[in-house]
Amino acid sequence: xxxxxxxxxxxxxxxxxxxxxxxxxxxxxxxxxxxxxxxxxxxxxxxxxxxxxxxxxxxxxxxxxxxxxxxxxxxxxxxxxxxxxxxxxxxxxxxxxxxxxxxxxxxxxxxxxxxxxxxxxxxxxxxxxxxxxxxxxxxxxxxxxxxxxxxxxxxxxxxxxxxxxxxxxxxxxxxxxxxxxxxxxxxxxxxxxxxxxxxxx
Amino acid sequence: xxxxxxxxxxxxxxxxxxxxxxxxxxxxxxxxxxxxxxxxxxxxxxxxxxxxxxxxxxxxxxxxxxxxxxxxxxxxxxxxxxxxxxxxxxxxxxxxxxxxxxxxxxxxxxxxxxxxxxxxxxxxxxxxxxxxxxxxxxxxxxxxxxxxxxxxxxxxxxxxxxxxxxxxxxxxxxxxxxxxxxxxxxxxxxxxxxxxxxxxx
DNA sequence: CTTATATATTGACGTTGTCAATATAGAAGC
DNA sequence: GCTTCTATATTGACAACGTCAATATATAAG
Numbered sequence: 001x002x003x004x005x006x007x008x009x010x011x012x013x014x015x016x017x018x019x020x021x022x023x024x025x026x027x028x029x030x031x032x033x034x035x036x037x038x039x040x041x042x043x044x045x046x047x048x049x050x051x052x053x054x055x056x057x058x059x060x061x062x063x064x065x066x067x068x069x070x071x072x073x074x075x076x077x078x079x080x081x082x083x084x085x086x087x088x089x090x091x092x093x094x095x096x097x098x099x100x101x102x103x104x105x106x107x108x109x110x111x112x113x114x115x116x117x118x119x120x121x122x123x124x125x126x127x128x129x130x131x132x133x134x135x136x137x138x139x140x141x142x143x144x145x146x147x148x149x150x151x152x153x154x155x156x157x158x159x160x161x162x163x164x165x166x167x168x169x170x171x172x173x174x175x176x177x178x179x180x181x182x183x184x185x186x187x188x189x190x191x192x193x194x195x196x197x198x199x200x201x
Numbered sequence: 202x203x204x205x206x207x208x209x210x211x212x213x214x215x216x217x218x219x220x221x222x223x224x225x226x227x228x229x230x231x232x233x234x235x236x237x238x239x240x241x242x243x244x245x246x247x248x249x250x251x252x253x254x255x256x257x258x259x260x261x262x263x264x265x266x267x268x269x270x271x272x273x274x275x276x277x278x279x280x281x282x283x284x285x286x287x288x289x290x291x292x293x294x295x296x297x298x299x300x301x302x303x304x305x306x307x308x309x310x311x312x313x314x315x316x317x318x319x320x321x322x323x324x325x326x327x328x329x330x331x332x333x334x335x336x337x338x339x340x341x342x343x344x345x346x347x348x349x350x351x352x353x354x355x356x357x358x359x360x361x362x363x364x365x366x367x368x369x370x371x372x373x374x375x376x377x378x379x380x381x382x383x384x385x386x387x388x389x390x391x392x393x394x395x396x397x398x399x400x401x402x
Numbered sequence: 403c404t405t406a407t408a409t410a411t412t413g414a415c416g417t418t419g420t421c422a423a424t425a426t427a428g429a430a431g432c
Numbered sequence: 433g434c435t436t437c438t439a440t441a442t443t444g445a446c447a448a449c450g451t452c453a454a455t456a457t458a459t460a461a462g
Contacts, residue, residue, distance in 0.1 A: 020409085038323070042450060052411050054451075059409095063450065119315065119374050122239070158377065158388075159364065166367020167359070173320050176359065188360040216426055217440055243419060253442050255420075260440095264419065 021059040023049045028070050032111045037120065042066070067115060068127040074112045075133035078105055079140070086140040094144050099164050102141075106168035113172060117165060222260040224250045229271050233312045238321065243267070268316060269328040275313045276334035279306055280341070287341040295345050300365050303342075307369035314373060318366060 017023065027048040032040050042063045043053045060066040085101035088094040106113040114120060116134070124130055138161070145157055167188060170176050218224065228249040233241050243264045244254045261267040286302035289295040307314040315321060317335070325331055339362070346358050371377050 017410085036323075037320075041448080043448075053449095054412085055410050057451075114320065117374075117376070118319070118370075119238075122237075158368070158371075162367035162371055163360065163364040164367070165371060166363035166365070169319075169370055170359075170363055170366060173318075175318070188357075188363060216442090217428080221440080242417085244417080254418095255443085256441050258420075 017049070017051060017055075020049065020051065020055065024056050024059060024066065025070060025073065028066055029073070029112065032070065032115065033109055037111050037114065040067070064121060064123075065127070068121050068124060068130050070112070071116045071121060071124070072127070072130040072133045074109070074116045075130070075137045078116070079133070079137040081105055082137060082140040086144060091144065091147055094147075095141075095160075098141050098144055102164045103168045103171065106172050110172035113168065117169075218250070218252060218256075221250065221252065221256060225257050225260060225267060226270060226274065229267055230274070230313070233271065233316065234310060238312050238315065241268070265322060265324075266328070269322050269325060269331050271313070272317045272322060272325070273328070273331040273334045275310070275317045276331070276338045279317070280334070280338040282306055283338060283341040287345060292345065292348055295348075296342075296361075299342050299345055303365045304369045304372065307373050311373035314369065318370075 024045055028040060028045050031044060031048060035044075042056060045066070046053050046056055049055075056066065060069065081101045081104075082098060085097040086094060088097040121127075121130075124134075141160065141164075142157055145160060225246055229241060229246050232245060232249060236245075243257060246267070247254050247257055257267065261270065282302045282305075283299060286298040287295060289298040307318075322328075322331075325335075342361065342365075343358055346361060
């Protein structure tokens with residue numbers, strides 16, 4: 001019988017390779033961030049781990065499925081950062097902290113961010129756990145906006161998300177100039193936060 | 202000689218196409234918008250035009266060069282729309298019109314917009330005419346912001362561009378819900394424009 | 403031990419971007 | 433007219449890609 005310690009574990013994860021599934025995800029994430037999105041091929045991932053080109057098909061039905069899982073893991077670590085930033089006391093600083101955490105995550109993991117928030121996954125709606133993780137990661141910002149003195153409606157949330165997402169995208173896509181990008185971005189976030197509160201500085 | 206053989210009847214009468222370069226650009230733009238970015242292959246473009254797979258290499262040194270030219274053409278038609286919107290009299294309405302034209306262009310040509318403002322071109326700086334066209338397309342918004350009563354600095358321009366670009370990206374990448382996307386976007390732009398002017402509604 | 407099953411490999415197919423060599427058409431020079 | 437030159441187009445090939453089918457193997461179950 002199986003060990004009662006593991007409540008689930010209907011699938012033994014240790015076999016030829018040991019834990020190929022986790023190794024594939026780690027290799028994919030590493031390749032994605034280091035070599036760029038174009039270099040992430042199913043075969044390259046398998047090569048990196050040291051298995052044959054079709055071994056991953058025992059764990060992921062397609063390349064997109066693997067990438068969707070990488071993105072899902074990305075959301076899970078992203079939401080941790082967002083929750084940490086949301087613990088800031090003052091509402092204004094809280095929103096600033098959330099924005100900085102958002103842009104900071106994108107700057108730290110540009111390829112992963114693109115995979116999560118871009119069009120890397122053609123039909124990401126086919127992966128429910130990915131959708132769930134993505135929606136969950138939006139909660140802190142939505143909550144912070146709802147806590148504002150002047151309760152805003154949905155358009156405020158959309159505008160805020162658009163502002164931060166656009167800033168992150170422009171930054172990591174190299175559209176904002178070489179050196180002063182971060183400084184400018186920080187000022188833009190601050191300026192926007194000030195706008196939200198109606199006062200300046 | 203070859204008359205007896207005739208291995209393969211060419212799809213057109215003359216050996217030389219005439220204006221292959223323009224035909225390739227048109228086919229690429231059509232394929233891009235209709236079939237999606239993933240379906241745009243060098244060979245598919247050639248197939249669409251009716252030439253062999255390597256014929257395009259006489260006009261574009263690589264697939265990326267062709268796509269960069271498509272993007273450049275995109276900027277040239279985009280800037281026309283921006284200039285038209287910039288002719289709006291009242292500064293506030295002018296900024297709104299620019300924002301609507303921006304988001305409208307992205308909604309009308311999502312794949313082209315992604316190619317222009319996203320990471321479709323890995324090293325777009327290698328194509329000077331593309332860079333020039335891209336920079337030129339930013340002038341109307343920058344001008345409109347400079348004409349605001351409260352002259353803002355660079356961070357305001359960045360924040361504005363980020364807001365509009367983020368909105369467009371979220372829209373065309375399907376992150377904003379199915380139906381009410383456009384309405385929400387319009388309200389967000391208006392809300393943002395109101396913020397810029399310090400008055401509401 | 404035998405069997406069953408989950409996992410991994412080999413080999414193949416059609417696709418892609420791109421290169422090298424070759425063929426053709428139309429213009430320039432005689 | 434003919435020849436030659438050059439721009440353009442074609443064929444064929446190569447490695448790499450995603451994915452499928454058939455096969456092998458190592459552990460778990462009986």
